[in-house]
Structures are given as C-alpha cells and as structure tokens.
Amino acid sequence: MTLFSYKKIFILLSLLVFNLHSFADNSPTQQFTSFINANIDAPVLSELEQKNSQKYSYVFIAGFLNEGLLSYFKDNIDVLEEMGISKSDIHVIRPSSSQSIEENIPYFKKKLEEVLSQSKKPLILFAHSKGGAEALALALREQDFTLKNIEKMFLIQAAIGGSAVADFIHHEGHKIDNKLPLKDRIFFNTSAITGQLLDPIINKGMGSLTHKKASALWKKLQSENPPLPKAISDKIFYINSKQDVSKMAEAVDCTGAYIQTYYSDNDGLVEVKDQYLKGVGTRLTVIDADHADLMTPFPISNDPKKIRISLMYSLIQFLALP
Numbered sequence: 001m002t003l004f005s006y007k008k009i010f011i012l013l014s015l016l017v018f019n020l021h022s023f024a025d026n027s028p029t030q031q032f033t034s035f036i037n038a039n040i041d042a043p044v045l046s047e048l049e050q051k052n053s054q055k056y057s058y059v060f061i062a063g064f065l066n067e068g069l070l071s072y073f074k075d076n077i078d079v080l081e082e083m084g085i086s087k088s089d090i091h092v093i094r095p096s097s098s099q100s101i102e103e104n105i106p107y108f109k110k111k112l113e114e115v116l117s118q119s120k121k122p123l124i125l126f127a128h129s130k131g132g133a134e135a136l137a138l139a140l141r142e143q144d145f146t147l148k149n150i151e152k153m154f155l156i157q158a159a160i161g162g163s164a165v166a167d168f169i170h171h172e173g174h175k176i177d178n179k180l181p182l183k184d185r186i187f188f189n190t191s192a193i194t195g196q197l198l199d200p201i202i203n204k205g206m207g208s209l210t211h212k213k214a215s216a217l218w219k220k221l222q223s224e225n226p227p228l229p230k231a232i233s234d235k236i237f238y239i240n241s242k243q244d245v246s247k248m249a250e251a252v253d254c255t256g257a258y259i260q261t262y263y264s265d266n267d268g269l270v271e272v273k274d275q276y277l278k279g280v281g282t283r284l285t286v287i288d289a290d291h292a293d294l295m296t297p298f299p300i301s302n303d304p305k306k307i308r309i310s311l312m313y314s315l316i317q318f319l320a321l322p
Contacts, residue, residue, distance in 0.1 A: 028237070031321060032284040035314035040306060043313040045083065052320040053085055056151060057121040059112065062094045063129025063159070063295075064205060075297045075305050076126070079312040091115050093131070100208035101133045102217055108134050109142055112149065122151035124319065128295045129270070130209060132158025136277060139232055140221040146232050154315060155281070156239045157267055157291055161274025162214035164259045164266075165191075170210050174262035184261075187254035211274075218277060228280060236281030237318075239311075241267045241289040248290040249302040256290065267291040284318075287311075 045053070058080060060073045077090055093111045095104040112123065127135035132155035139146045139153065167173030176185055207213055222228075242265040245257045252268025259266040266272060268291040276283050287294065293303040294311055 028282055028318075028321075029284055032314060032318055035317045036285060036287065036310055039310040039313040039317075043309055045313065045316060046320075049317050049320040050084065053083060053316050054089075055121060056124045056319070057089045057091065057115060057119045058085065058124050058126065059091045059093060059115055060295075061108070061125060061127035061131035061135055062092065063131045064209065065097050066094045066131075067097060069296060069300065071297050071300070073126075073128075073295055075308040076295060076312050079309050080316075083312075083316065089119060089121065095131060095134055097130075097205045100204040100213075101130065101137055102208065102221075103204060104134050105137050105141055108138050109145060112138075112145075116149055123149055124151055124315075125153035126156060126315070127153060127158065128156045129291065130159050130205070132156060132275075133160050133209075133214070136160060136236065136280070137217065137221060139236060140218075140225055140228060140280075143226065143228065143232060146235070147229075150235055152235050152237060152319065154237050154239055154284075155276070156294055156311075157241050157270060158238065158275055159209055159270050160214065160218075160277050161271070162211035163209050163270050163274070164211070164263050165255050165269055166206050166209035167211055168258070169206060172210055172212060176258070180258060180261045184254045184257035188258045191254060214274075233280055234282075238276040238281055238283045239285060239287065239294070240272050240275040240283060241287040241291070241294065242272045243267060243288055243290045243293075247288075249292050249300065251300050252291050 060076065062069075062072050066072055072094075073092060077092075080090055081087060093108065095108055099107075115123065125135050135153050136155060136158065139150075164173050176188065180188065208217065243256070245253055245260055248256045248268050256266055256268035259269075259271060264271050264273065267275075267289065270291065272286060287307075289303060289307060290301070292301040293307055295308070297305065297308075
C-alpha cells in the first residue's frame with residue numbers, strides 16, 4: 001500500500017472520529033449540560049427561546065408530603081413569570097401523599113384535563129420526587145392522553161425505583177449499625193420514628209415508595225398496557241441529582257447519610273439509580289444537588305436560588321431545540 005493510500009485512510013478515519021465527536025456533543029444530554037453550566041452565573045434567553053416559551057402551559061407536580069410545604073416550586077414559578085410567561089399558563093398539582101402512586105393516576109389525569117380546559121396549549125410537566133413517579137405512571141397507563149396533550153415531561157429527582165428511607169420505615173431496609181456515624185444515627189432514628197408515627201395516615205403513599213412496591217408497580221403497568229411507543233418515550237426526560245452528605249441541607253442530610261452508608265450515591269432521599277426507568281425516556285443530566293435544592297427555596301434548601309434559576313432557563317432553552 002502506498003504512502004498516499006495510508007494518508008487517505010488516516011484522513012477518512014479522522015473525519016469519522018470528528019463527526020462522531022460532533023454528534024456526541026449535539027446529543028440532548030450534552031446540550032442540556034451546557035445550558036446548566038452557562039446559566040448558573042449568567043442566565044439569558046434568546047428571542048427565539050423567549051417566543052417559543054409562550055407556546056405551552058406549564059404544570060408543576062409536587063412530591064411526597066407536599067401538603068406541608070407551601071413554598072414548593074416558588075422560585076421556579078417566579079423564574080417563569082420573570083420570563084414573561086403568563087400566570088394563567090402556570091399550574092401546580094399536589095397529589096395526595098396518603099395515596100399510592102397508582103391510586104393517584106386518575107386524580108392526576110383529572111387535574112391535567114382541568115388545565116387543558118382552561119388552555120388549549122400543549123402541556124410541559126415538571127414533576128418532582130413521588131410526583132415524577134406519578135407522571136411516568138400516567139404516561140404508561142394513559143398513552144393516548146399523553147401522546148395527544150403532553151409535549152414533554154421533565155421528571156426531576158423522581159422516586160421511580162423507590163427509596164431506602166421508605167424501606168426502613170416499613171421495616172424492609174438495611175438495619176442501622178456502627179457504620180453510620182453517631183450523630184446521623186440519632187437524627188435518622190428520630191426521623192424514622194416520626195415517619196412510623198405518620199404511617200397510619202400516609203401508609204399507601206409511603207408504602208408505594210418502597211423498592212419492592214415500586215418494582216412491582218412498573219412491572220404491572222408495563223405488562224397491563226401496550227409497549228410504550230417511541231413517540232411517548234421521546235417526550236420523557238429525567239433530571240437526576242446526587243450530592244455529598246456534607247453539602248446536603250439539614251432536612252435530608254441524615255437520610256442521605258443512611259443511604260450513602262448502606263446503599264449508594266443519592267440526593268438525600270433517592271439513589272441516583274432509582275431516579276429513572278431503564279429503557280423509557282432520556283436521562284439528561286446528574287446535577288450536584290440534594291433532594292430539596294431544585295424545587296424548594298431556603299430554608300428547606302441550603303442552595304442559593306441561582307441553581308433553580310439555572311434549571312428553569314435550561315429547561316426553556318431545551319424546549320426550543322429543533
């Protein structure tokens with residue numbers, strides 16, 4: 001083979017590698033990560049992104065124990081309003097914490113139908129924690145409704161696979177021993193006792209967040225319904241998070257320490273590996289944040305508002321991608 005032939009092959013291979021690299025950089029995950037990084041200090045929307053944002057109605061779906069958290073989504077909604085999105089196009093759904101994920105599907109669908117009756121715009125869902133699991137359950141069971149009415153759903157720190165904290169409260173989790181630091185042992189036991197005292201009231205909701213019940217739910221929904229078409233799977237995006245226990249807010253640091261000690265990386269309540277359903281939708285990113293940081297303000301979260309601003313700007317920019 002001549003030197004010219006080797007040179008030709010080298011050029012062709014270089015072009016192939018360049019194209020593959022360019023393709024990777026243009027993937028949804030790469031693009032979303034670049035948005036997050038750019039918006040953390042200097043958030044800005046283009047005219048195209050601003051105009052595109054007016055095409056939708058935005059629906060926030062709250063997670064477990066939302067009834068006691070009036071400030072849920074406050075900063076996130078403030079950001080949308082500051083962008084010029086009408087208050088009439090921003091809605092909040094608070095599914096019952098006392099009901100299981102599956103039991104909340106009809107309520108969830110009814111509330112979305114009420115939103116659609118007020119506005120004919122396609123829906124963008126921002127579903128957090130247990131609310132994220134309920135949004136995904138709706139997509140699996142109510143496929144025609146999802147295909148017709150929901151443009152995209154962002155499942156943020158969704159408790160898809162369950163939580164080791166729910167396992168422990170239901171006497172299914174790893175037992176505590178000296179591996180867990182004394183301070184965390186004391187606070188976690190106190191939290192667990194509180195959860196067990198609440199359990200008669202929220203039993204179905206808490207129970208549906210155990211690993212065992214969560215796994216059974218997804219198997220049931222996938223077996224009882226047609227395979228999820230690509231057109232719906234392409235609407236589903238996961239935003240996961242994890243954080244070192246030392247950086248977590250006091251609301252979740254002891255539960256985070258328990259999960260980190262006996263399980264794996266987590267956001268204080270849910271392991272990263274449990275924040276998505278394999279084979280369904282797209283994982284956009286893993287953010288350095290605890291379970292409170294992306295959807296709740298101070299003092300529940302100890303992260304500044306700029307992380308929630310960055311998230312909302314990035315989501316709006318992502319919606320404008322071709």
